[in-house]
Amino acid sequence: MSERNHGGVGSSGNTPINAEVHALKIAVEVASAWYKGRGIDGPEVALGTVATIATAGLLVDRPERLAAGMKSATPEGFVDIARQVWAATIMRRPDVAQWVHPLLYWLFTDIGARGREQVKRTADAALNAGQLELTATERRFDCDLLGPVLGALRSRTETRVNAQMYTPGDIASALIAVTLGDLKPGQTFCDDTVGTGGLFRVAAQVVRSRGVDPADMLWFGADVDELAVAATAVNGLIWGLGPRVFLHVGEILADPNWADKASRRRAVFLGQIERLNAGMAALDFLKNL
Structure with a gap:
């Protein structure tokens, strides 16, 4: 657009x-x-x-x-x-x-x-x-x-709001700038308490300021809150994070290998989608015979 x-x-x-x-x-x-x-x-x-x-x-x-x-x-x-x-x-x-x-x-x-x-x-x-x-x-x-x-x-619906911390933008920018160090395409950014992706947004801003496209990065995020993770997926579109966003819903202390699992789960899912698309194409072909 x-x-x-x-x-x-x-x-x-x-x-x-x-x-x-x-x-x-x-x-x-x-x-x-x-x-x-x-x-x-x-x-x-x-x-x-x-x-x-x-x-x-x-x-x-x-x-x-x-x-x-x-x-x-x-x-x-x-x-x-x-x-x-x-x-x-x-x-x-x-x-x-x-x-x-x-x-x-x-x-x-x-x-x-x-x-x-x-x-x-x-x-x-x-x-x-x-x-x-x-x-x-x-x-x-x-x-x-x-x-x-x-x-x-x-x-409005819960007596105790889910504990989601939103780091002020200026503080987050300073923290992310230090964390990213010497930035290169293909570098991984990981947030294991991702919430709705606020630190992803700040990191993407830092990445852009250094002349790198956020879509060339790998973004890994985990949270126990399914809705927050869903919002992070949408925010990935909004902020232009690109197609390499790997997400996980669950308690990371109980699953320290969550990032590897998220990567494998995404590959399996996309493989299923590809096979489904191939199947639909085959059906369309058969209908035209």
């Missing part, structure tokens, strides 16, 4: 705001819309809705037209758009399918009219708060939107 570096707008429509502040504002609006009235309780559908909008923004050249189309859609129409977005995304990046499924079950399950209305209300809140001005422009490199959204959603 063609990217533009927007400054971001506040509620007045003309006041530039920091990307991280903007992400927090969107998170608050999303959580408020999601829990307005009765409906689906879990945070995964709302997080998946925001992830869908972010992913859609990576596929288009005119995010303002995408926003208008999504806002004008019916609840059923929005779900149809979401299905198309993820079909296109997974066709281009089949590796993410291994991890994003916890965020997408509502696309393949009947959540009912009330559930679809709840999804649409949440999507409209995110769009009206300027999500695509954040996630469909170069400003997406400057913040983690999905982390605050997940935190805001959980704070």
Whole structure:
């Protein structure tokens, strides 16, 4: 897509705001819309809705037209758009399918009219708060939107919010710059408490500042939180980390070889996808005989 570096707008429509502040504002609006009235309780559908909008923004050249189309859609129409977005995304990046499924079950399950209305209300809140001005422009490199959204959603549903630490950007940048040392393409970056990938984002910024494409790196991340890992997979798309992202859900102290297992699991998964695609091609061939 063609990217533009927007400054971001506040509620007045003309006041530039920091990307991280903007992400927090969107998170608050999303959580408020999601829990307005009765409906689906879990945070995964709302997080998946925001992830869908972010992913859609990576596929288009005119995010303002995408926003208008999504806002004008019916609840059923929005779900149809979401299905198309993820079909296109997974066709281009089949590796993410291994991890994003916890965020997408509502696309393949009947959540009912009330559930679809709840999804649409949440999507409209995110769009009206300027999500695509954040996630469909170069400003997406400057913040983690999905982390605050997940935190805001959980704070309404859990008596104890999952312990996810978000390191301030300046501190993280200094730490990552030291950790990476002399940077070369093909180098590995590993975070065994990855959360929604915040340190990945900062590391990618450092990598870019040194003239290296983050897609030329290897990214390994683990966490006990399945939703956070799913968000990291989506953030990998948003931040341009490339196809070599290896993720693991589980307790690393109980599984010290998690990185090797993540690498093997990803290879097996992609092999299955390749065989499936070959099988579908063979079926298409046979149908034309």
